[in-house]
Amino acid sequence: MIPLTETELRKAFVNVTKGEVGRLHLPVDLASQPWDDLDFLGWCDPKAPQRAYLATLHDDRLLAVALRLSQEARGPRRTMCSLCLTVGDVALMVATRAGRAGQTGNSVGTYICADLACSLYVRGKRRIATPITYETLSTEQRIARLVANLETFVGRVLRPA
């Protein structure tokens, strides 16, 4: 990804109100993110542990999605991330759908690595302590799979119900 600014990020949110966008917390270390290795920027709200966000290019447009950690899932658990297919600390994250669908309470849930570092896992730049699955795909193939899964998820958030 190319490095993003705070203003760009706040403007990119698709599923929160303007008021909420103003109140949510961006990463404190925005300038020092490993941009070259990111397919999306994902972060947990530094002040609200039940909230997380991700920002990515979708059809050449920067889009940011607000997520909340599902109440049912008590903390991260060891399961498979739907985006990068890493088995590790994964949380069920729920996104309110964009537009009218979201206003009527429609949401989309998916399992995502609790640290939202999928881009680093597929590149082998971050590893989980005790891997239980071994990938035979190349790094390029894993990146392509992550990007495709991410597009599907963001597409579901955007799609009118």
Ligand SMILES: [Zn+2]
């Ligand atoms: Zn992941």
